[in-house]
Amino acid sequence: GMKLCPRIGEAAARARVRRAKSLEAAKRCQSEAEAEARAAARAEAAAAIAAHRKRAARRAASEKRARRCAMRQEEELHSLAAMRREEQRCMGLRYAKSANRRVESERIRREDLTRKVLASLHAEQAARREAELRKGQELQQRCQDADFAHCKALVESRRRRHGSTPPRNSSFHLPPIDKRGGFEC
Secondary structure: OOOOOHHHHHHHHHHHHHHHHHHHHHHHHHHHHHHHHHHHHHHHHHHHHHHHHHHHHHHHHHHHHHHHHHHHHHHHHHHHHHHHHHHHHHHHHHHHHHHHHHHHHHHHHHHHHHHHHHHHHHHHHHHHHHHHHHHHHHHHHHHHHOOOOOOEEHHHHHHHHHHOOOOOOOOOOOOOOEOOOOEEO
8 A cells, every 4th residue: 555654644643633632622612611501500590499489488478477467457356356345344334333223223212202101191190090089089078068969860961961962082081870879970
């Protein structure tokens, strides 16, 4: 075959070495670029994850605030309801005390009225007894004195009564008729 010039062979070898070095450098650059791209993608993914976590944390904090606010509102509503119940209970007690006072006042008023009626009844009965006693003593005195001028015969008395009736509601009552004597006194 043909022999090449040592210089040309050397130059080709050097060119091959340079090409190999250049390919290696290109491969290194490419792998570095790929590594940088992967690192950038990881950094971007990490940034996206961090942003997502940050949004999730903000959402969680917002939900937590909303729950606390809702719990506070619910506690306030329970507190208001408890205060209303207590106020209604107090009003009920005041009403019951007032009703008891009215009942007691009415009871005392009725007892006083009963005492007054009974006192006046006793006084009226005593007055009637006194009047009857006086009338009885007067009649006894007339009988002892044999004073029968104010008396009439039973027959005349009955005849006179037929025409007119005595008043029904008179407080003065005639003594019973003495059936033995036939006279009305």
